[in-house]
Amino acid sequence: MPKSYLERKEAWAAKMRSRGEGSRAERAEGRLPPGQHTVEKLPVLDLGIHPEIARDDWRLEVGGLVEEEVELDWAAMSAFPQTEDVSDFHCVTTWSRYDCRWGGVAFGELLDRVRPADGARFVLFTSFDGYTTNLALDALLAPGALLATSLDGEPLPVRYGGPVRALIPQLYAWKSAKFLKRIDFLAEQELGYWEKRGYSDTADPWLEERFRGAEVPGWRD
Numbered sequence: 001m002p003k004s005y006l007e008r009k010e011a012w013a014a015k016m017r018s019r020g021e022g023s024r025a026e027r028a029e030g031r032l033p034p035g036q037h038t039v040e041k042l043p044v045l046d047l048g049i050h051p052e053i054a055r056d057d058w059r060l061e062v063g064g065l066v067e068e069e070v071e072l073d074w075a076a077m078s079a080f081p082q083t084e085d086v087s088d089f090h091c092v093t094t095w096s097r098y099d100c101r102w103g104g105v106a107f108g109e110l111l112d113r114v115r116p117a118d119g120a121r122f123v124l125f126t127s128f129d130g131y132t133t134n135l136a137l138d139a140l141l142a143p144g145a146l147l148a149t150s151l152d153g154e155p156l157p158v159r160y161g162g163p164v165r166a167l168i169p170q171l172y173a174w175k176s177a178k179f180l181k182r183i184d185f186l187a188e189q190e191l192g193y194w195e196k197r198g199y200s201d202t203a204d205p206w207l208e209e210r211f212r213g214a215e216v217p218g219w220r221d
């Protein structure tokens with residue numbers, strides 16, 4: 001039997017409770033994942049297309065295997081509880097930027113709204129620049145996974161993916177789709193832009209999952 005969204009959510013919560021509050025401190029000890037070096041300023045890295053979308057014109061479609069498909073506008077985004085999270089950002093090209101302060105809406109809020117159907121196991125992000133990236137649904141349940149609308153206290157600039165980007169600090173940065181346009185919940189994995197070119201589906205920087213081959217099928221089940 002596939003796990004339902006609520007079962008997945010509870011499993012994550014149990015995992016986090018069992019780790020306790022020490023997890024961030026523990027990570028700080030071995031803070032830099034293997035093969036990475038730190039940079040002071042957050043580099044801008046993307047396909048080179050920076051779509052200018054006014055907040056008033058911005059919409060986010062959320063569909064696929066969900067109980068309730070939604071199209072969010074800026075007012076709907078602002079109506080969700082807002083949160084801030086400080087995390088480290090690791091790009092597969094080996095730079096890491098510590099202490100990025102992202103603000104926005106926790107992915108959990110969106111998941112609670114749309115309610116992924118039983119059998120929804122994967123997610124595909126589609127962006128306004130044509131970029132796509134795939135990940136496991138469970139990645140969105142991790143702490144710090146956000147629909148980000150601000151960075152270091154400022155509204156998210158276009159070059160960093162504004163008006164809204166995905167932000168999943170536990171995974172290499174290419175999973176954090178900028179200029180987010182659509183989220184699809186899927187039963188089967190659909191490959192994104194870099195994944196079609198051989199990059200990892202699971203992309204855990206601590207396991208150095210840069211390219212396909214290192215992943216375990218049925219990841220995190």
Ligand SMILES: Nc1nc2c(c(=O)[nH]1)N[C@H]1C(S)=C(S)[C@@H](COP(=O)(O)O)O[C@H]1N2
Pocket residue numbers: 042043044045046047048091092127128129131159160161173174175176177178179
């Ligand atoms: N829409 C979109 N999102 C994207 C990309 C892209 O090309 N297009 N590049 C990814 C890569 S490879 C990285 S390292 C991060 C970089 O985010 P930053 O430019 O805010 O540092 O965005 C990711 N998200």
Ligand SMILES: [Mo]
Pocket residue numbers: 045091092093173174
């Ligand atoms: Mo990247």
